Amino acid sequence: MVESQKVDGRKARGEKKRRAIVEAALRVIEREGIAGVTHRSVAREAGVPTTAPTYYFATLDELLIATLLWSAEALCDDILKIVASGSAREIASSLAKAVGCNRGRTLAEYELYLLAGRRPELKPAARRWLDLAVELAQPADPVAFRAFLAAIDGLLVQGLIADVAPTEDELEPIVSFLIRGRDDPAPRAEEE
Amino acid sequence: MVESQKVDGRKARGEKKRRAIVEAALRVIEREGIAGVTHRSVAREAGVPTTAPTYYFATLDELLIATLLWSAEALCDDILKIVASGSAREIASSLAKAVGCNRGRTLAEYELYLLAGRRPELKPAARRWLDLAVELAQPADPVAFRAFLAAIDGLLVQGLIADVAPTEDELEPIVSFLIRGRDDPAPRAEEE
DNA sequence: AAACTTGTGGAACAATCGTTCAGGTATCTG
DNA sequence: CAGATACCTGAACGATTGTTCCACAAGTTT
Known part of the structure; x- marks a missing residue:
């Protein structure tokens, strides 16, 4: 058999x-x-x-859907690696790359993202990285973590329509703020 | 004359x-x-x-561009009123409406937003509300304010692909966190 | 090897697209 | 009230679209 x-x-x-x-x-x-x-x-x-x-x-829509599902999976791997790394500098570096050399890819992902806004059956795939991030991180402060995830999306979208893509050095303090909750230079280890 | x-x-x-x-x-x-x-x-x-x-x-593109410019102007007025109000609850309420009853409009705005990512000449119009917000708010902590603005965008985008649109009560603590910088119940006056 | 299943691709279809253009209609000027 | 001017539009054109169809090639099973 x-x-x-x-x-x-x-x-x-x-x-x-x-x-x-x-x-x-x-x-x-x-x-x-x-x-x-x-x-x-x-x-x-x-x-x-x-x-x-x-x-x-069967239809062009089906092709788009398959593309979104495939892209969402790849995005999940990337983002989770980034978020799990935890270091503000690493996160900032990844964000800078996403709106810099990988700009086209990021733009494509957000276009598919918005497509999910009009096709309810695509929503689970589009939200998967969010769900996974919450599940993996098990954050002490869920509210702060939600804000952090929202800001990631916002920084990427805003980076896509900036005149010049923001650099890692520009993004780092913002990411730091989001992780630490305030502009406090003292680093904090976050291993459970 | x-x-x-x-x-x-x-x-x-x-x-x-x-x-x-x-x-x-x-x-x-x-x-x-x-x-x-x-x-x-x-x-x-x-x-x-x-x-x-x-x-x-003259062309279909020109019509889309005119639509984006017109929509961006209307968006500016709305958002600035919200941001200027300052109250976390009011901001949360406006966000909830944007992904609730005004969902279609918000979706349209973000589609035009992403369009600007591919048409450099549209970027200034798309970024206008960001520039205006920074100019008007004159924030004490620019880094925290940037994070706040990014999170606004992220909360909206994520709200658009959520199964059920987030409510004002769900959004309020997140907005509060972003304004205050940490989950601290003490309100802070921010008049210059 | 024959029969069958599955993948493959060129031609062609109706539908719709953006855009052009010549003529018509409304408005203003003298 | 006539002439001029500017706005407006219905018909139509070529190009491109999604999709269908059918003949054929490649692979598997009997």
Whole structure:
């Protein structure tokens, strides 16, 4: 009854191509925004025939949804690593990168984020990093932690529409404030 | 040399219709998102002929830009009133309304917000409320104020993708924390 | 090897898009 | 009241869209 051993070679390639299409869709969103996503543009980006996206995804919406789910998962890993590290400087550094060299990716993630605002079935995926962060951090002060998470989102969004992306050095004091609760230079170890 | 007294009646009606088109575009964005904005859909919403939007705005982009500028101005007034009021409860109440009964409008504003991330010429308009807030508040602790403004954005965005919109009572302690800097029940007057 | 299942891709469809343009209508001037 | 001017719009064009369809290739099973 071993059924996961000998998979159908056709389905295996199919899954691979399916994932390639999702990745291509994410690249298109990074470059041109959600508005630029069409079956044809994604197909061109992925190097597959025009009808391939239609074959793998019943509708264009379904492709967008799959892209959000995939992107949300990747985002979760990134953010949790950052938040778990705990150091204000590391967090600031990651934020600076998100609105700097990874600007396109961050922009894409927030566009998909807002898409969840109009598709209730996407909300769980979009909120997953929030839920996970709360679960993992087990913060002593839940209110302060909620404020911290909100500010992370806000700093990223505001960083995306700034003339010049904020630097790590500009962000560090703000992150510090959010972690410590006040502008107090004394560092505090937070290991449980 | 009085030139604003007797305006051309034709031009006056034109301006009125122009504004009606922008307002209709905002309503379409509230309802269907930026993706739903086409010359035809806006014209239908505004009750004007199909080609009217093209007549008043050289391109569809220009219509979106005009909508963002108009929406940003309205947002500025709202937010500044809120921030200036200072009371944590009032701020929390306004935030709850923004993600509650005014959900559609808030969603539209953030979609236009992100649009500015891809159109550099829109950035000043999108950031205007931030600049104004900093200018008006003249905060004693700029770092804490920056964190506060970021958290406002974050709370709104996160409120938009929550299963059920957060209530005023849930938001109040978070806002309080951000204003006071720590979970300290003692109120502090902040008049210069 | 034959039969069957699954993946693949080019052509073509109706629908809708942004935009153009020539003619019509309202308003102002003399 | 005529002429001029500016605003306005319905019809239409080419381009692009999502999607369907069908013939064919690749792989699996009997």
